[in-house]
Amino acid sequence: VANSLRGYLDAASTEPLHPAAREILLEAYDTGWADPARLYGSARRARLLLDNAREIVAAAIGARPDEVSFTASGTQAVHLAVLGTIAARTRTGRHVVVSAVEHSSVLHAAASVPSAEVDRVPVDRTGLVDPVAFVASLRPDTALACLQAANHEVGSVQPVAEVATLCAERDVPLIVDAAQTVGRLAVPDGWSVLAASAHKWGGPPGVGVLAVRRRTRWRPPWPEDERGAGRVPGFENVPGAIAAAAALRARLAEAQELNGVHTPLVDRIRARIPELVSDVEVVGHPTRRLPHIVTFSCLYVDGEALLTELDREGFAVSSGSSCTASTLTPSHVLEAMGVLTHGNIRVSLSRTTTEEDVARFLHVLPDVVRRLRASAGVDRL
């Protein structure tokens, strides 16, 4: 493992390119460069490779290949999911139901719809929605509902299957943002539209996945384009899609093994941090969670200072504290959960993370927090 990957604990932001995808990506620039919409040999080859990538991704998410399109990013997939579903249901209404802890791309897409009325369903202290409360906010004019498969900041796994069943009974399409889940856990069935992002599972950046069920009404929110099965505008990133599929196949093959490593490591972090550091709150659901994410907040500590000190010690982590955000507002996820937003750190394990990385992190963290508290004069509060 390259030196730059030691101490890399921010897989929820992005996974480094999976080794199984590197060769294939380079090769694909030679084999899959032609226009897949044309009818000559090199074009047919690009089309074949693209179709093969689509089949691999479709199988991974429990979709049919013709339901899957590649987008330019996970964010674009979310935008198309939300806007295209609303566009097909204008006669139903403009009411949108989202969980309060959706990724900002979901919240921004919903907010961008003219005259949309967006209801944010609250979550409990662990970040989970209550399926009954979620469905109780559906109305006859609800155009769509959005529920993430799992939360990107605290790792809690949402009750998607239950919510999907209840939404289907009411004929409301359910959009599932599965960016943190695909490649790690099985995606629950029952979604109408699904969005994912390849660089989260070790694929290259610049590749997202939009899947629209055949029975779900969906209309392009952008000017029509015949590319991407009429769902995604522009010339397909064929090499990127091929590499994304290769990374996903490799990741799925090792998912059980990796989860078997990550789950106990996260359990250890969750258990040890409150023993090693005083006044710390570990947040997110303890068991109903993604294997690789753990989040905690340290009382009286500045989140940005914490990131800086941990970086100095060789650790790459992220934070939901307001001082680390460009907007200077705290994470809406932590806010919705009602947990401390300052001194916040998210640790997310990569496929390259070792037991040693975690042991060293647990060794370094208590002293970093102690130093920061002492220099702020809050160590005796």
Added chain:
Amino acid sequence: MTELPSPDLTLDCRSMRCPLPVIELAKRIADVAPSGLVAVVADDPAAATDIPAWCRLRGHLYLGTGEPVDGVPTYLVRRSR
């Protein structure tokens, strides 16, 4: 809604960035008697979440928001017994 008694201590934490309002509250809570009322005036958006969370972690009672001061939110905390 029953009217709240006037605070025993008001902390002006305007223009303080998080986590400073919570630190100020933690430093000064002992200045009021048990069951005493502290008002924290804070414009930092994190205070709305962090003050109730701090009360929960420290066993004090968070009473909600009080009268804004010049449009700045006020958070009311009752010291535990």
